[in-house]
Amino acid sequence: KQEVTQIPAALSVPEGENLVLNCSFTDSAIYNLQWFRQDPGKGLTSLLLIQSSQREQTSGRLNASLDKSSGRSTLYIAASQPGDSATYLCAVESGAGSYQLTFGKGTKLSVIP
Amino acid sequence: SQTIHQWPATLVQPVGSPLSLECTVEGTSNPNLYWYRQAAGRGLQLLFYSVGIGQISSEVPQNLSASRPQDRQFILSSKKLLLSDSGFYLCAWSSGGHEQFFGPGTRLTVL
Numbered sequence: 613k614q615e616v617t618q619i620p621a622a623l624s625v626p627e628g629e630n631l632v633l634n635c636s637f638t639d640s641a642i643y644n645l646q647w648f649r650q651d652p653g654k655g656l657t658s659l660l661l662i663q664s665s666q667r668e669q670t671s672g673r674l675n676a677s678l679d680k681s682s683g684r685s686t687l688y689i690a691a692s693q694p695g696d697s698a699t700y701l702c703a704v705e706s707g708a709g710s711y712q713l714t715f716g717k718g719t720k721l722s723v724i725p
Numbered sequence: 726s727q728t729i730h731q732w733p734a735t736l737v738q739p740v741g742s743p744l745s746l747e748c749t750v751e752g753t754s755n756p757n758l759y760w761y762r763q764a765a766g767r768g769l770q771l772l773f774y775s776v777g778i779g780q781i782s783s784e785v786p787q788n789l790s791a792s793r794p795q796d797r798q799f800i801l802s803s804k805k806l807l808l809s810d811s812g813f814y815l816c817a818w819s820s821g822g823h824e825q826f827f828g829p830g831t832r833l834t835v836l
Binding site for chain 1: 757776826827829832
């Protein structure tokens with residue numbers, strides 16, 4: 613059974629700092645990995661999707677990497693801003709065509725002005 | 726562009742009462758549809774998913790059920806709510822690219 617772990621559970625950084633959020637998964641036979649952002653009381657916003665054949669994806673100040681063999685992904689946020697404060701969730705789809713995501717519990721990020 | 730709607734946004738129901746949550750998607754055809762629950766201190770849990778009208782797969786046995794009466798409509802129901810059914814219910818859709826897109830959610834409190 614796939615398990616996804618995100619460490620740390622919470623992170624507080626000063627504005628402008630570059631930061632890395634970590635995600636690990638137990639079964640390396642994944643189809644893709646997706647990073648989401650969730651603001652309090654809101655739904656999830658998709659940030660980046662990395663296919664299993666890819667090593668990284670970039671969108672603006674965000675860069676996500678994937679190392680399937682070691683069961684790890686990182687989300688790099690450059691020049692953090694207070695508006696980046698949210699909970700970041702990692703999810704993996706195991707097996708081609710399953711469409712079923714297994715989520716981590718998230719990292720709650722606070723960017724201090 | 727695609728849009729996903731959920732209603733109601735919040736709901737407070739007594740134990741033993743019925744439940745009906747609705748999700749609709751606009752701007753896409755034959756999407757895969759999903760119901761998740763997010764409970765305090767726990768990760769998102771997939772409850773049901775559907776790859777087509779009338780096709781429902783259940784991931785977690787419980788007193789909830791799902792139906793898909795139309796291509797872009799997904800309904801989550803219960804005949805009798807339990808206290809443990811409280812949580813944040815999220816609907817999502819995906820298509821060929823497998824990327825999942827989520828709705829705004831329904832906050833359910835069972836008293």
